[in-house]
Amino acid sequence: MTLKELAQKLGLSASTVSKALNDSYEISNDTKQRVRDLADMYKYKPNILAKSLKTGRSNTIGVIIPYLSNPFQSQILEGAHQAAYDSNYKLIFMQSRENIELEQDSLQALCMQNIDGIIISPCANSCVKYLKQISLQVPLVLVDRIDYDLDTHKIGVDNEKGAYLATQHLIDMGRKDILLLSVQNIGVTNKRIVGYKKALLANYLDFKEEYIISVEYEQAKDNLITNLTHLLAKKLNEFNHPIGLLGTTDTLTVGSLGILSNLGVAVPEQVAVVGFANTEAADSMNPALSTVVQPAKQMGYQAVEKLVELIHHRKRLHADFDTIVLESTLVPRKSTVS
Amino acid sequence: MTLKELAQKLGLSASTVSKALNDSYEISNDTKQRVRDLADMYKYKPNILAKSLKTGRSNTIGVIIPYLSNPFQSQILEGAHQAAYDSNYKLIFMQSRENIELEQDSLQALCMQNIDGIIISPCANSCVKYLKQISLQVPLVLVDRIDYDLDTHKIGVDNEKGAYLATQHLIDMGRKDILLLSVQNIGVTNKRIVGYKKALLANYLDFKEEYIISVEYEQAKDNLITNLTHLLAKKLNEFNHPIGLLGTTDTLTVGSLGILSNLGVAVPEQVAVVGFANTEAADSMNPALSTVVQPAKQMGYQAVEKLVELIHHRKRLHADFDTIVLESTLVPRKSTVS
DNA sequence: TTGTAAGCGTTATCAC
């Protein structure tokens, strides 16, 4: 059932019917009602493709995140989906798998899809230049990994503060030697390291380069096992006091618990663990994991809100872009509090 | 840069250029090359909307799952995305939130989007009639929750066998009283209960209705806490032997570990726990969680493969639909083996 | 081998 067919049945022209269905002021209420009634009756559904082709807007937003299987990122996507649903947009998503070529591929693919805007959490080592170029073609909003020099809206969390809180918490629990687990080349990591350092400084503790365990995303698990085991063996012998461990991503933090357990290291007695992690399973961990929780869904939600805003009035001043920084919260559990 | 403009620059007609770019046999190699070169030069990108409008195919697949934030379901989606990417399809996804109205809304929304096909993991209490009606309009493939009377491809796992294995494992570990945690009204649950019963039967153990703790999805966590606490208090007193616990979903299984820990119940000494769970964090659980692992990504991948197959030759015989049942595997860890 | 013309289902402009 097309507009034309509907028009014929009504004895009206296609354009009149179109206007009626779009509630145009030009059309009389009588006609509108007649049109709507028959449209309902025949279950008329406009062809969105044709509509989009004509209007130039598709009501579709593209989302690019590194990994969908990462619970934190899928929470962002869930929030984004909710917001999209609320504002009547559709979501097409892509995964960059922390791979710069895949990211550019996906960006390219999205641009070819007549989407109205893009939300992206750039992959490790992402190319700012390329992003900038895209952002000139189509509205773009950064989410979570917002540490890029781009003129656009950015929605993230206060990573520095989150790390500061976590570090301070470990110090409060009496730990003076605090290892930090991080993934190489993810923007947010830097801020977290800064927070970590500042907390150390504020407590008159030395920062030691060797305390930073930095692994590549790809072989994160294996690298983590090797490096952590190695460093712990050394440090636990060297010191005769318990130490702290700060994980800067879900995977690393949760993974470290398993490793420590396998090594027979007591948590928190020997090593207190706290980390960024958005998992609901924190209470079921061994032991219950103290976490820095980030409002992931909210980030995704606000990112879409901002993007939609951007889509609706595209001609904003450059100076007018917002960077929204949400708060993360520390939830202490048994992995730091004995 | 449109096809027309490109044609003008080349001194050719739009149709010739279109054919050249689509590698039509009608066009000479010379012309093809010239066209391609200039297209590259001007970075010509075809307008997919126009193409879809004309051809009637959008190369887009809709996916509906209950919750994106459920790691198991997001793994299905990840696999689906991978397959879609490989076969050059785009994915639009929706969440039903285990809500039948939201599911029908989403189905409706997808149908209006000129998608080429749908993959769905129906929500609890989903309406078969409605699904059937949709499946007549557009190719549809069921994934994971395949226990519906629909003439279409279905990709799932052998839930009965998975539950059988898990139950047998608990029995092998010396447990004769085995509680089962389940969510109401999810199709897969039934099969899992059947597997559980069969394993009991095969070992000459009585099935007891009271051993089944069935909670609603919405208040799963709260209900679980109440019911599990209650039943355990009763049973642990009544028996003087250790018992078993079988969780039929990620959330329930993982959640139960936290609850048991809070109750001060020793796992596996007092209660051995095993459950369906696809989490990578199993090793970090308290204690490391024995799991029935399902090939979630593979399910998603194959679902898209099947759907694409269906899209390509729509006129298949009814009798010709496949139901693919993948194997799940049991990974014993400390929560059952002391 | 290439070009012409019609059409996919809408919306927008302008005339009536």
Add this chain to the structure above:
DNA sequence: GTGATAACGCTTACAA
């Protein structure tokens, strides 16, 4: 208030 017409950018008979 309503309708004719063109246009969005592409594909595809069919004609040349």
